[in-house]
Structures are given as structure tokens and as C-alpha cells.
Amino acid sequence: MKLSLNYREIEGKSTGFWILLGGLALIIALAGGATLFMEHEGHHVTGMSNQIVWGMPHVFAIFLIVAASGALNVASIGTVFGKPLYKPLGRLSGLLAIALLLGGLVVLVLDLGRPDRLIVAMTYYNFKSIFAWNIILYNGFLAVTIVYLWLMMERRMNKYYKPAGFVAFVWRLILTTGTGSIFGFLVARQSYDAAIMAPMFVIMSFSYGLAVFILVLMAAYNWTNRPLGDVILYRLKNLLGVFIAAVLYFVLVFNLTNLYATEHHGIERFILLDGGIYTKLFWIVQIGIGSLLPLAMIYHPTVGKSRPAIATAAALVIVGAFAQLYVILIGGQAYPLVLFPGYEVSSAFFDGQITSYSPSIWEIALGVGGIALALLIVTVAVRVLRFLPETLEDAAIDPHAAGSGK
Amino acid sequence: MSQFLPALRVFAVLLSLLLLLPQAATADDDDGGDKETLPFSELSFPEPERRFSATQKCVRPVAEMRRNHMTYILHQRDETMHEGIRTRQYSLEECVNCHAVKNDEGEYVPVNGPDQFCASCHSYASVNIDCFQCHATKPVRPSTLHTQSSTETEHTTRELSGTINPLLASEGPAQ
């Protein structure tokens, strides 16, 4: 028989805990200041322009939103697919999903030209807009996940948590489909306008979300001196490996399809060959450092068993994720719209030119603030509520798992 | 439980600060924060130079305008924006044409400037107005809203209907 699982708040009395809390709060305060400055001055103090319409805040926001959806994956595997090994991780998974989504939404909202009109976004809806659907999907995701968490954590309601888990699982797939479709539905842009954007974002969410989950889990158990067994960690890192490979597959298919169509040779050449920073980010950071290197580390017979190596691999996946989103978002906009195929174009409004983008410190601060907010929510939540099992050592979660390798 | 309270408090403060950020971002548009509170009757407004008619100062009775000007402007806003209806009686431009006054040098002062017509009352009531981030604050071209001898003009043919979206109406001051 397996031991009964005890969830317990973290103690949160150590200096380290307060330093973490204070550090995150400080980052959030700085980000708040940066945001106030941007909103007061207007977007002219940012690197964004009428050519690069969406910038660094959107890279951060989309990373957080996509990772939020993926972070819930761990809970879904336990609930929907009935894998007992993942069940003890369900609560943290749900919490992380909520925290990351909140962080992402705050960044997205504070970058609006008129954040003071948030109420308008909530009261006027254009139902043909994928953005409007996403507003509903994001709010719904928060609600669904909170209910799911409550049913999971309230002993008397435990019997209902499976259906809730199923709803949350379907909801998050739709949510990430919606996020991907923000780009997939942009018919006019060479670099977007592809149905594959939606499933690619779903797979990206699996990978990003799990990487964040592994890092948070390792940090939480390491800093609180709670035991974290190899079984669960190796299972998670192997899963991460599968997701990294799946993202690579989608990137490959996306680019191969574009390469086949002459129409898209311009943008492909830009991203893959002579796009300067975007080409470097794509090959070196996204593919090399962010995908192939962590894949090798995860599946290496000895390195793959080392905890620092697993943590590093997860961190590299996140680095690669930022590179990937930067290339998709900024790279896709830097390449000019094609109004006259076969023509050289020039104008006072930078038609036909590749536009440069250098993010300002303000927008980076806002984005980092979103990450800090997500982490702060997690830190406080595990301190006040019972999210983390006291132990995740091999014997505690599933004594047979280690032997059977199932 | 008490051991959680500090953390909770920090969290609550931070969260509320974050939620307040957008408001704070526009806070500097408010004027007169350091003023003594006055009874409304003692507020002074610059008087417009013209009257709408012999019997009426504004385009509607003053008491009505005081209470409901935002509804008239909001209604007009949506009709002009979406339907191209360009009657002048409730046009914001005509509000400005009448209520912006000249200073001693004979130049118009922005109607949303401190102590000017819009701002004096709005800062008293602590209601932020958003109109003049986009709309002109000084008269630019002559008024086409002629002062009339009667309140019935060609411009009143479209009365305010009773079907104003309550949502729009309730948002009036903020827009």
C-alpha cells in the first residue's frame, strides 16, 4: 500500500523565504513604476512603433499565458488520464496555471494604449474577434481552474473533481488554440496566417508549462528541504523531452510548408538565413540552446540523472521559448508586408523595409514584473494553503512505480 | 493562522496596488487636489458669452444640463460616430465653442484647464473627464449653432430617445 499523502503549507519562516518574497515584491514595484512611466509618457518611450506593433510585453505575456495552459497539463495527466503518479502534483499544477495566467494577463493589459479602459474590454464584445473570445477563454480558465483546485483540495468534494479536471483539460486546449489563432487568423501577414499556429501553440504550451513546473517543483522542494524522489522527477523530465521533440516537429513542418511555397520564400529566407538577430535567435537559441541541448541533456544516460542538469535543461527550454516567441512575434512583424509581389517598394512609412526593434528597459521591466507576480502568487499561496505534499519521495507516491517503470 | 497574516497582508497590498496602477497612470490629469472643499453653490464658473435663447442659457435648462449633460453628449457621440448624424445642439464642439473663454490677452483658454468651465466642476466632483485627450479644447471655427429666440430649433428634431443603452449611460462621466 502506498503511504497516505499529506499536503502541508510550507513553513515560510526562513530568511530565504522573506528574501524571495521581498525580492519578487521589489521587482513588481519596479515594473509598476516602469508601467506608470510608459502610460504617462505614451508608447513613444518604448521600442514599439507603428512598424513593430507588438513588442517585448507581448513576448512575456504570451509566454506566461501559453505556459499557464501547459502547467495545468500535469494535473490533467493525473485526473483525465488517470496516472496515479501525477496526482500528488495536481494542486501545484493548478496553482501554477492560475498564477502564470494572472501574470501574463497583467502584462498584456498594462501594455494597452488605454489600460484605464479595461472595463470597456469587459463590456463591449465583438464576437467575431478571436481576441474577444480569448478574453472569455482566459477569464473562464481562471474560474474553471479555481473550481477544479477547490474540488481537488476539499476532501468532501473530492468525488466531483474528475469531471472538473476534464472540463479544465478541454478548456485549456481551447484556450491555447485561441492564443495560437491570434496569429493563425492574421490572413494578411506572410509570417502568420497558418492553421498550424493553433496546434503548434498547444504543443509549445506543453513544453513551456512543464519546464516551468519542473523548475518550480525542484525549487520548492529543495528550499523547503522536503524530499523529492527520482521516480517523479525522471518521469517529468522524460515527458519534457517528448514535448521538446514535438515542438521541434511542428517548427519543422511549419517551415517546410512555407519553404515549398514560393510566395513565402521571402519570410523564410529572412528567418532562416539573413534576418540577423532573428536568424541567430532561431538557430542558436531556439533550436540549439533551447531544444537540442536540453534534449541531449535529458536523454543522456548519466547527465540525465543529475538534478542540476535536469534543472538546467528546464531553464534552457524556457530560454528557447522566449527566443521562439521573439522570432515569431517580432521577427514576423519586422519582415515587411507584401503589398506588391515582385516589386521593390519604398515610402516615408517604411514600406518594403525590414524594421529594427530595440526593446526599452520599461517594456522589459513590465514583462519581468509579470513573471515576478506569477512567482509571488505561487510563493504566497504555498505558504498559506496546502498545495505541496510533505514528501514526494519514491516510496510515498507509488512504491510500485520505481520497480515496474510504469 | 496568525503566522500567515504578514504574508497575506503583503500580498493583498501588492495586488491592490497592481489593480490600481491603471487608475494611477491617469491620476495626474485631475486638478485641484489641494483645494479646500467648497459648497457647490460657491463654485465659480466662467460665464459663456452667448446664450442659447432669450429664455434659456444653455441648450437645455441649466438644471437639466448639470445633471444630464453627459448623457446628451454620450448619445450624440455614438450617433455621430456610427451613423454620421451631425446635429449641432449636443455637439461637444459647440460646448467648447460656447464655454471656452478668452484670457486677458484675448486668447482662448483650454476649456478643461484649471478653473475653467469643465474642470472646475469636475474636480469638485472628483470625476475624471476623458473627452479632451482627443477632442479640441478651444474653439477653432465659428459656431453653427445659432442662438435662437425659442428653444425649438431644427436641431431638436431628434429628441433623446428613451432607448439609450443603460450601460453606455452609466459610463458617461468616464468617457
Next chain:
Amino acid sequence: MSESSNLADIARRNFLTRAGAVTGAAAIAPGVFLSVTASARPADEAVTARKRWGILVDTNKCASGCNDCVTACEEENGWGHSEPESNPEQKAHWIRTVDIRNKSTGFAKTLPIMCQHCETPPCVDVCPTGASFRRADGIVLVDKHICIGCRYCMMACPYKARSFVHEDLHDQKPWAPRGKGTVESCTMCVQRVDKDRIPACVEACSADNHNALIFGDLYDENSEISKALKAQDSVEIRGDLGLNTGIRYRGI
């Protein structure tokens, strides 16, 4: 070509709306008729789908180096010199002249590009709040009162016709309100069109005797623009997207 089918569509719609108007007029009261002449619409009457405004750009008459339509637009709508803090990439452009040159043949042209006032505008589709909208008479506008500044419409526009205002503005024109944090674009000089005048760019072009721009009602088969479109070929920029634009070009 899709052009001809689009025009056939217009003609059909024209006929249907006319027919509707006539029956509508007959239904109001005996002896009372709504006039459907080209005279000015009363200020208190809403725009209808019986008209669709459009502009035909004859690029053969567009002189290289001429920028008069752009300066006229700046003057009328108050953009161009209103954003001292913004860098050139950030400054608003409601209309711009674009030089194009065919890479294989060397054929070169200059033409103005502004909001194309699509019949099915991508910017309207994607706008989350409905701030981006198409007026009944075909003019695509931004309702800045409910624009939250998300810029998704700018991502969606195939023509790069939209601009975001990156700083506080002062001394706007009363007839063309615009401000920080919202998106804007060519309004086809809606404030003029509503008073039976022609857009500033078209006026400037004919004032110079270039006459490269014809403005008018695409649904009125007797209008100058409809006759010109019927008589000779014209294209939409990115016609492949099937947006049925209100701005059409000749000579490219």
C-alpha cells in the same frame, strides 16, 4: 476576374437597396416620398447602406515626387507635425505615397496608399471591443471612445493603413479628434463627406489639375467613379484577399 464579379455584386446590391427604398417610401404614407436624389443628407439623418463611398486612384496621373494628397490630409486632419516625441517609425501616417518598381521589368509607379475601406475589413473582424467598425456607407472608422489600444487591428490590416498614437497630443482639429493610446487611420474625411464635400486628398489632387483621384458613390451607376470603373480596368491592392476594397487603382 474577381473585379467584374464584385462590380456585378455592387450593381445587384444597388438595385436591391433602391428597390427596398422605393417600397419603403411607398409604405410611409400616401403622397409622402423619400427623396433619393444626390442632394445633401439632412444633419439628423443616419447614413444608410444605399451608398458606398469609394475612391479610384488613376496612378497614370500620379506624378512621381508629388505629395499633395498627403499634405492635404495632414492639414485637414491634423497629423504629421503633431507628434514631436515620437520617432519616424512611431509617427502616424494616414496616407502615404509609395514608389514601386518591378524587379524584373523595371516598370515604376508612384501611388498613394491609405485605408482601403474594405467591404469585409480584417481590422473590424479582429477588434475585440468593436471599436473598429464599418459605417453603413462603407467608410471604415475607429471609435476611439471604445478603442483600448491593443493594436490587433494594426496586425491584421494588410495595407499597414493604421497608426497608433504614441504620445499626448494637443490642439487637435475639432472635426478630427485623435489622442494618445488609440489607433487611427484614414477616415475618408468623414466629416467632409457627411456635409457633401469631397475628401481633402481628392480636392488637393484636382486643385493641382492632376485629377488622379475620383471620389464618389460606388452604388450610384451615374456617379463619375462608377462610370470610370465600368469603362476601364481597375484593381484592388491584394485583391487575392477578396476584401472588395472601396479604394481601387488603375495603372498598376
